[in-house]
Amino acid sequence: MACPNPPRGIYLTYIIQGLILLAAVSSILAGEYFLGISAGTAFFLTMTPSLMTRNLRLCLPWEINLLVAVSFYLHVMGHVGEYYVTLAPYYDKLTHLVSSVTVALIAFFLALLADHQGEIRLTGPAIAVFILTSTLAAGAVWEIYEFAVDQVFGTSLQLGNTDTMSDLIVDLVGGAIVAAFAAIVLARGEEHRFVRFFTEPPSGAEPSEIMGDPIDPARSR
Structure with missing residues (x-):
């Protein structure tokens, strides 16, 4: 199934994912390797909904993807910040x-x-x-x-x-x-x-x- 073109709201998800990736990189550069690996793992987990549904006959609303990203971002910043x-x-x-x-x-x-x-x-x-x-x-x-x-x-x-x-x-x-x-x-x-x-x-x-x-x-x- 080809999902419809994503609404503009999906870009909020991309921004949150970028912030998580930035936290991962900054943690590694600061020598906080455990936090960096955790943040990197969280970044890949935020991509799970899109990867799982890409070849399935369903499309999750962009709000779900955003909530997944926000959930992991809050967790990452709870440790990094x-x-x-x-x-x-x-x-x-x-x-x-x-x-x-x-x-x-x-x-x-x-x-x-x-x-x-x-x-x-x-x-x-x-x-x-x-x-x-x-x-x-x-x-x-x-x-x-x-x-x-x-x-x-x-x-x-x-x-x-x-x-x-x-x-x-x-x-x-x-x-x-x-x-x-x-x-x-x-x-x-x-x-x-x-x-x-x-x-x-x-x-x-x-x-x-x-x-x-x-x-x-x-x-x-």
Whole structure:
């Protein structure tokens, strides 16, 4: 599927990616090799959505790509700019909130994709549960990553049980926000505004025709 020409908003993503790459280079030049490698890894991870969808029959909205880039940028600058320390604990919680909302939105799109292709039939409550569990699972994996890095490199990414649990609670809040948003979208029958990203427009069809396709009443929730 050939995705439509990207809107101007996608250039915000490119700017954020450039800032992450700049942080990686500056860290390496300053002799902070661990931070440089971490920032470089984050830069490549921001490209994951585009690389994964390039050969698939779907196009993620540019806002998702931007949120992914912003999530990694906040994390990188938390270490490179030492904001995790100077703005503790608020900066860390902001990073977790933005990241959890990003993961939750991706989970929402995946649920709609699976339902649209007929692979899995999901009700509104099932989609909400999927969003929450996916967000919490991603948060748990992140906490395991921080624990492993602390054990191997002697860093202090985790500051005790209270810090870890509060991070997971913030992750839950981010997931709940998106789950509520998904519930509203499904209740209004507006999932077609998102499903259009998953289907290749028929030849000669106008974008307005695709966006205005009615929803099958049999599939309404």
